[in-house]
Amino acid sequence: MKNQTLLIRKIVVYTIYILVFTTFQVTFRGLFSLQGLYPDLMFVFVVLTAYMFGFKDGMIVGSLVGVLRDYFAGPSITGIDGTVTATTGIGLLVMILAASYGSSFFTIRIKRNFPMAFSSVVTATLFYKIIGHLVVFTWENAFLHHEYNIGLENALMFSILPQTLLNMIIAIPVYLALRFIGPYHKGVNPALIDEKSREDNLWLTM
Amino acid sequence: MRRLLTNKWFITAISTLIVVAVIILGSFPGSPVNKVLKPVGAIANPVASFVNNVGNSISDFWVAVTDGMAIRKNNEELRAEIASLQYQLNMMEEAAIRYEELQEAFHIRETFSNYDIFGASVLSREADEWFSVIRVGVGNSDNIYLDSGESLAVVDVRMNLIGRVIEINEDDSKILPLLHEGFTVSGKVNEVNGATMIVSGDAMLKLQGLCLVTGIDPEVIPEPGDVIVTSGDGGLFPQGIPIGVIVDVDISDPLNITATLRPYSDIADLSDVFIMVPFNEEPDVVDP
Numbered sequence: 334m335k336n337q338t339l340l341i342r343k344i345v346v347y348t349i350y351i352l353v354f355t356t357f358q359v360t361f362r363g364l365f366s367l368q369g370l371y372p373d374l375m376f377v378f379v380v381l382t383a384y385m386f387g388f389k390d391g392m393i394v395g396s397l398v399g400v401l402r403d404y405f406a407g408p409s410i411t412g413i414d415g416t417v418t419a420t421t422g423i424g425l426l427v428m429i430l431a432a433s434y435g436s437s438f439f440t441i442r443i444k445r446n447f448p449m450a451f452s453s454v455v456t457a458t459l460f461y462k463i464i465g466h467l468v469v470f471t472w473e474n475a476f477l478h479h480e481y482n483i484g485l486e487n488a489l490m491f492s493i494l495p496q497t498l499l500n501m502i503i504a505i506p507v508y509l510a511l512r513f514i515g516p517y518h519k520g521v522n523p524a525l526i527d528e529k530s531r532e533d534n535l536w537l538t539m
Numbered sequence: 540m541r542r543l544l545t546n547k548w549f550i551t552a553i554s555t556l557i558v559v560a561v562i563i564l565g566s567f568p569g570s571p572v573n574k575v576l577k578p579v580g581a582i583a584n585p586v587a588s589f590v591n592n593v594g595n596s597i598s599d600f601w602v603a604v605t606d607g608m609a610i611r612k613n614n615e616e617l618r619a620e621i622a623s624l625q626y627q628l629n630m631m632e633e634a635a636i637r638y639e640e641l642q643e644a645f646h647i648r649e650t651f652s653n654y655d656i657f658g659a660s661v662l663s664r665e666a667d668e669w670f671s672v673i674r675v676g677v678g679n680s681d682n683i684y685l686d687s688g689e690s691l692a693v694v695d696v697r698m699n700l701i702g703r704v705i706e707i708n709e710d711d712s713k714i715l716p717l718l719h720e721g722f723t724v725s726g727k728v729n730e731v732n733g734a735t736m737i738v739s740g741d742a743m744l745k746l747q748g749l750c751l752v753t754g755i756d757p758e759v760i761p762e763p764g765d766v767i768v769t770s771g772d773g774g775l776f777p778q779g780i781p782i783g784v785i786v787d788v789d790i791s792d793p794l795n796i797t798a799t800l801r802p803y804s805d806i807a808d809l810s811d812v813f814i815m816v817p818f819n820e821e822p823d824v825v826d827p
Contacts, residue, residue, distance in 0.1 A: 356587040359663035361594055366807070369748055373667050388547040392554070404579045405587070405663040406670040409705060409715050412566070417721035419672055419706045419713045421572055422562035429558060433551040465669055469742070473720075483743045491746040492668060 339518075346515035347394060354378045354507075355401040365503075367495045372503035375402055376461065377454050379428050381507055383435030384453045385445060386522040395432030399425030413476055431457055447508060454504040455497055462493040580710065584676075587662055599629050640696040640811065651777055654815040657683055661809050662711060668746065673714040675812055678707050683816055690775040692815045699803035700724070700769065700780045701812055712814070717782070717802050718745045726752070726782050727770040734759035735770050738782055738800055750783065752798035760796060761785045767800055777815065 358374040365372060375398050383391025402424030409419045438453040466488050473481040483492070512520035543549055565572035603626035659677035675693075677683060684707060685691060691704040693714050702722060706713040715722050723739040734756050741751035755761065765785045771778030783802040790796050 352583070352586045353590060356583070356590040356663075357594075359666055360587060360591050369746055370668065375666065388550075392550065396554075400576065400579060401583055402666055402670060404576045404583055405674060406666040406672050407713075408670050409672050409713070409719060409721060410566075411721040417705055417715055417719070418566065420562060421565040421576060422558050424666075424670060426555065426558040426562065429551065429554050433547065436547065469669070473742075479720075481742055483746075487743055487746075491743075496667070 343516040347390075350378065350510070350516075351394065351397050351401065355398055355405065359405040365499075367499055368491055370492070370495045370499060372499040373458070373496065374503055374507070375428070376431055376458070377500050377504050377507050379431045380435035380454050380457045381450055381504065381511055383432040384438055384450050385508075385511055385520065386517065387525045388433070388436035389524070390516075390522065391432035391436045392429065395428040396425060399428030402428065410472075411477060415477075427461065431461065434460065447512075450508050451501065451504055454500055458497045458500045459493065462488075462496055466492065574708075577708065584662060584711075599633070600626065602629055651815060654777060654817055657681060657814040657816060659712070659812055659814060661812060664806060664809075665716070671716060671719055672705075673702070673716060673806065673809075673812075674711050675714060675814075676711055677814060678710045678712055680710055683707055683712070683814065692769070692776045692780060694780060694813050694815065695804045695809060696811060696813070697803070698781060700776075700782045701804045701806065701809070703776075704814060714812070716740075716806055717750060717804065718748065718806075720745065724776060724782065725770045725772040726767040728759075728761055729766040729768045729779075729781070734761060735772065736761070736767070736798075738767060744799060748801065749786065750800045750802060752785065752800050753795075755788075755796040755798060757793055757796060760788060760790065761798055763787060777817075 354374045358371070379391065379395040379398050382394045403421050406424075407419050407421055408423050409417050411417050434457050435453050438456070439449055466483065470481040470483075473479045517523070561572055564570055603623075606625045657677050659675040662674040662676050664673055665671040683691075685704055693701045693703060695701050700717060702714045702716040702719070703724075704712050705715045717724075717738075717740065719740045720742050721740065723737060725735060726738040727733040727735045735754070736752050736756075737754035738750050738752050741749075744751055752761070752767070761767070763785050767782045767785060769776045769778055769780040769782060781803055783800045783804075785798050786801050788796070788798040
């Protein structure tokens with residue numbers, strides 16, 4: 334009975350987080366920005382969930398957030414014929430990979446704690462932005478034969494670093510919410526404790 | 540085998556392959572993959588509206604409370620009443636702004652008499668610099684359709700160009716914003732026989748909220764401060780929609796003069812947009 338209550342609580346809290354974080358990001362754009370960029374609440378939420386509560390939680394939450402990201406603001410891509418089309422699935426891919434990364438970020442030997450959670454968000458954002466620019470650069474130059482005119486310095490100054498800073502800032506309230514409000518009591522996923530005792534040798538002290 | 544199936548790297552790799560396959564399938568025109576997300580709207584849209592309304596209410600309430608605190612210092616007895624009145628006043632001002640916006644929307648209809656104007660609320664804005672589609676709440680159910688090769692202009696309440704419609708679903712539509720690299724429109728300086736040029740999104744300038752202007756005639760170079768409007772060339776967009784103002788001109792290469800343009804529209808401030816749909820006038824049938 335207690336397990337069932339905990340499961341229901343987990344589902345309800347995750348559902349609220351997913352819906353509120355995703356809709357908040359695509360609704361209130363003007364509240365908090367830096368050089369035209371905004372905190373990527375969805376991305377930070379998925380990375381932190383995966384880091385704090387493990388691969389399974391991260392993948393489920395990441396998949397749902399990814400679907401909503403595609404639904405609300407799926408990227409539009411210029412095809413080889415020059416036609417711009419809205420795509421489906423790229424948000425899902427980004428969030429799955431973010432969850433996978435977050436769940437693997439130094440979870441084997443180092444305690445899951447706030448500085449490391451913070452670091453996971455920073456490094457995940459850096460990877461996301463750098464890989465994103467490389468993918469767009471490759472697509473524009475190799476397939477569209479356009480010049481992708483954001484140089485390394487501009488990409489750093491106007492995209493990668495501001496986005497990382499914004500995500501660092503927004504990571505603080507997201508971490509506190511996950512840690513103290515839920516979905517798990519005291520911010521610890523009991524399933525990970527079981528995993529530790531079996532094979533993964535995870536350190537779980539928050 | 541079971542160990543392999545529960546390995547997180549194996550799951551990640553398989554998930555990635557499946558999603559990549561979905562993305563590729565979804566890129567084909569008319570692919571059913573793009574309709575898979577339709578049921579998501581049944582849950583997501585009401586939540587988005589709810590969050591939006593709650594946010595607006597909190598914002599209004601917060602303004603009222605902060606104003607009320609200032610008043611309380613001066614007159615303790617009237618604090619509650621003044622706060623309440625202030626709150627009502629804010630609501631009234633909001634209503635007045637909406638009224639003015641609607642009035643201007645009617646002005647759009649008068650200016651472009653050959654176009655039907657469909658007003659729509661912004662459901663969601665871009666998520667980051669790459670996830671940049673805007674969704675608005677008007678679709679096929681409102682009798683708007685997008686034929687292949689067609690493009691519908693989207694303007695704000697002041698008639699400034701915001702972008703163009705790239706996809707119309709049953710209840711919502713997706714808009715490609717003016718700043719997106721894939722956006723291109725023919726423009727001209729807003730004067731009689733003004734020089735024409737091409738206004739397009741640019742990866743670098745997008746980060747600064749600017750557009751790139753190319754195709755400039757070396758004999759008629761625009762100057763900073765010139766107002767650029769749609770030229771109507773190509774027949775996709777009507778002529779005369781304000782796009783923005785020239786902020787800088789680069790003449791270092793006489794064979795490739797470029798300029799930067801600051802759009803008038805600000806997506807962050809948008810709450811309503813207007814889609815311009817040309818009339819489909821049916822020819823008069825003449826009996827033989």
